[in-house]
Amino acid sequence: MRKNIVAGNWKMNTTVQEGVALAKEVNDALAAGKNNCDVVICVPFTHLVPVAGAIDSKVLGLGAENCAQYDKGAYTGEVSASMVASTGAGYVILGHSERRQYYGENNDTLKAKTRLALDNGLTPIFCVGEVLEERENGSYNDVVQSQVEALFDLAAEDFSKIIVAYEPVWAIGTGKTATAEQAQDMHAHIRSVIAGKYGNEIADNTSILYGGSCKPSNARELFAKPDVDGGLIGGAALKADSFMGIVEAFN
Numbered sequence: 001m002r003k004n005i006v007a008g009n010w011k012m013n014t015t016v017q018e019g020v021a022l023a024k025e026v027n028d029a030l031a032a033g034k035n036n037c038d039v040v041i042c043v044p045f046t047h048l049v050p051v052a053g054a055i056d057s058k059v060l061g062l063g064a065e066n067c068a069q070y071d072k073g074a075y076t077g078e079v080s081a082s083m084v085a086s087t088g089a090g091y092v093i094l095g096h097s098e099r100r101q102y103y104g105e106n107n108d109t110l111k112a113k114t115r116l117a118l119d120n121g122l123t124p125i126f127c128v129g130e131v132l133e134e135r136e137n138g139s140y141n142d143v144v145q146s147q148v149e150a151l152f153d154l155a156a157e158d159f160s161k162i163i164v165a166y167e168p169v170w171a172i173g174t175g176k177t178a179t180a181e182q183a184q185d186m187h188a189h190i191r192s193v194i195a196g197k198y199g200n201e202i203a204d205n206t207s208i209l210y211g212g213s214c215k216p217s218n219a220r221e222l223f224a225k226p227d228v229d230g231g232l233i234g235g236a237a238l239k240a241d242s243f244m245g246i247v248e249a250f251n
């Protein structure tokens, strides 16, 4: 059966020293308790090596927030999937709405990034989600469906390694959370789209996370929905106590 997962997305926050301290705090809190979900932190590239050295990979997973769409070579400033994997990280966030919006990532770049992530043994946390206008004009199911379908060139075995994160863009960092019902409806839609392509078994085994102003006070209600398998957490992942409050929503 699919896993419950809480993943943090630190974005462009914390210095290396602050990040290592935060990662240790989360790691130690997890090691001290009994948790009913997998927990992952996705951190800036500069933090991957020192954070990998500061945490226990059996307790806390580690990921990057992006990787290059090319394998290697003359791409100044880029960081490849194989470089990310060589730090000890096991995950990579791909297609976050901020990457789509500010860096022009589209289905073609994301297909290439996903292929490279998988080829290098990384688990993609693949983000999809509609903007406010699409929510309001009723096209949100189609928009998200076409974002998920961008991965449908993958063989079933490869698709089964993907974690999907539904992040309505209007809920990211805005304090506006989707209602648990809105999240459930979209997650069920995503699962049915996956089932239509890959069959029920793969769809049932795909973890679909919710992201967008998730916090300790609303996580339990969101995670109680049958198709919501955890969260991708931005702001609330930057403090160990709020992040742990979300992890504990599964207890």
Ligand code: PEP
Pocket: 009, 167, 171, 172, 173, 174, 175, 211, 212, 213, 214, 232, 233, 234, 235, 236
């Ligand atoms: C995110 O950007 O992935 C996110 C979910 O952010 P926040 O929790 O801050 O809305």
